[in-house]
Amino acid sequence: MADAVTLGVLERWVRDSAARLDAEAERLTALDSAIGDADHGTNMHRGFTAIVGKLDAAPPQTLAEFFKTVGMTLVSKVGGASGSLYGTLFLDMGKNAPEGTSMSAAEWSRVLAAGVAGVVGRGHAEPGDKTMIDAFTPAVAALDDAVAHGASLADAAAAAATAAEQGSAATEPLVARKGRASYLGERSAGHLDPGSVSTALLLRAFADAVAEERG
């Protein structure tokens, strides 16, 4: 179990995410076919597969370099709103990451919050709009709360992942107010938001990477 967010943890995180997105691509795309353009699973999988290729070719040497590499790859490879939004998440995390190759749980909490703030600024979504923000917002709150109460990095990351999963599940009855799903109006209710599902997947993968990485 890692007690700091190291480059090793981060690399394990995105590699595991790529594998999970491979396994889940069909389900994500099925969710997206209900209320979107049926490409979220394949797009996210393509993006994270490309990131793995970048990490293999040139492993980042600093936290900032890691986040920038991930962000720019998502921007170029994912396409659509999720590429710009997840790209913004990682780019803004990179701008707010501490120097060096490792950060504490408290620094991770602050960095993730800064990335999510960037996503909100880019997409102008609020909680309840049936977007990835419905997963990110409770996750950031749970992470901050856990860290403030002295939780270990592993426990804090797990709490964030659980909050994201609950937030994603709660998008099902909502009517979409952002993105292409909003064209469906009332018909978007009754389906999970695919972006919130991928957010929960990523944050669970992070928690598992922290639990599994030695350090």
Add this chain to the structure above:
Amino acid sequence: MIGFVIVSHSATLANAAVDLAMQMIHGEPPPVRIASGADSGFGTDAAAIADAIDALAGEADGVVVVTDLGSAVLSSELAIDLRSSTVPVRISEGPFVEGITAGLVRAATGGDLDDVVAEVDTALAAKRRNVPDADPGADTDTDTDTDPGAGEADGDREVRVPVGSDESHGAEDANGKEPAVSARATLRNPMGLHSRPAALVVKAVGAFDADVTVANATTGAGPASAASMVALLALGATEGDVLVIRAMGADAADAVETVRQLVIDGFGEAEPRA
């Protein structure tokens, strides 16, 4: 000149829209770059948009970004953060096909960034004006339009005013402060003031030091800025309508006469006058 970055989920769509708009350009076209698709599929790529903006930075005084569906705006906003050049960039909220067309025409006549963005932003106005009132119970004999700004020009031909002769004369401006020059001319070409003639008017007035407006005296629509193709199209002027061309400025008389001549020549589209 102002340049354009066209952001589309589809390269085919973007290329066709630009080709269509270029039909309206008579002379040097504005610089245009297309940023379309993501990873060789449908989508938008902020990095590619940033590259397109940077590629224009050397030759354009400003860049207008015209986008298609929703996430194209998101990607364009991110691209403005990612780019390396400092050329002024604005993202337009205007419609894709109409906006590209109206914007290119305005830019080709030397509009600045504000002018061109305004033109693209408002490019739906002409179509709005031309689509009949959707109210199924509308009575064509009475004006049931509840929008006070749109009632007069919705194709109601009962409001014709007496048709004057085609002549020009000097006149005081309505507020009596600046001398204005005006002329009346009747549209002769069968399709009226559609996009090609409107583009010709925009180009013609761009050569003069004058603020030129055109109003449709037959329907009461306008006055519209003659520097704006969209505004001219919004006049909904068809064959037989009488236009009032009005100008102020150093070249007002020449500008009015040039536009009047275009109208009475039918923009080269009418049968020769008997």
